[in-house]
Amino acid sequence: MKRGGRKMAISEVLNKISGVQTIESIKSALKIDRTKAIYIIYRLRKRGYVITKQDAGNTRVYFISRENILGGKSYLDVLNKYSPIKLSSSEVYKIYGREVSIEETLVYALKTRKFRYILSSLALFKRIKNWKELYRLGKRNNILRERIKKINKVFLNHSLPNKTDNFRYIIPHLKSKDFLSIENKWKMHIPFNRTDLVEYKT
Numbered sequence: 001m002k003r004g005g006r007k008m009a010i011s012e013v014l015n016k017i018s019g020v021q022t023i024e025s026i027k028s029a030l031k032i033d034r035t036k037a038i039y040i041i042y043r044l045r046k047r048g049y050v051i052t053k054q055d056a057g058n059t060r061v062y063f064i065s066r067e068n069i070l071g072g073k074s075y076l077d078v079l080n081k082y083s084p085i086k087l088s089s090s091e092v093y094k095i096y097g098r099e100v101s102i103e104e105t106l107v108y109a110l111k112t113r114k115f116r117y118i119l120s121s122l123a124l125f126k127r128i129k130n131w132k133e134l135y136r137l138g139k140r141n142n143i144l145r146e147r148i149k150k151i152n153k154v155f156l157n158h159s160l161p162n163k164t165d166n167f168r169y170i171i172p173h174l175k176s177k178d179f180l181s182i183e184n185k186w187k188m189h190i191p192f193n194r195t196d197l198v199e200y201k202t
Contacts, residue, residue: 014064020087021062023041050062050063050064051068051077073094073095074095078124079120084123084200087116103134103137110143114171118171122200135159145161145168161187166187167183170191175189
């Protein structure tokens with residue numbers, strides 16, 4: 001692979017562009033034109049380093065990693081597959097030898113206490129197949145109330161707070177201005193407002 005007049009090794013290219021990229025960000029990172037960026041993606045994809053998705057605006061997004069050739073999935077893979085809000089991290093834990101479930105991915109996202117992870121995880125609720133498993137994981141990780149409003153009615157009464165329970169934050173110090181009734185019902189401060197959900201409406 002060449003950048004200008006100098007040939008770059010695949011390892012050097014991967015070091016520079018591993019993560020979530022677009023053609024434009026690859027052009028910028030490698031200081032090359034669009035034609036060369038497309039060629040590099042083509043070569044890396046043939047070797048198994050690239051997974052291609054489309055975001056909510058139909059822009060191609062490339063998930064580039066050495067670990068892609070090993071198979072396995074991460075929680076970020078699941079979130080990025082189903083959510084219009086794409087995530088990137090330099091620390092991705094891959095799980096091998098089994099399927100990564102929607103339920104455990106949702107719990108993972110909530111436990112990060114990171115705004116975009118939790119916002120991204122909202123897309124998973126409509127894909128939950130095993131509410132019993134989600135309830136079990138939520139109870140074990142003490143995050144039953146974090147699944148506010150979306151919980152299956154079968155487990156609703158087991159998850160609602162007691163009158164003596166204190167308010168909790170999903171993300172410390174962040175609270176909603178738009179979802180006060182939900183916050184009061186669950187005694188749980190929601191970290192986003194309606195304007196934060198715009199990517200779910202496209």
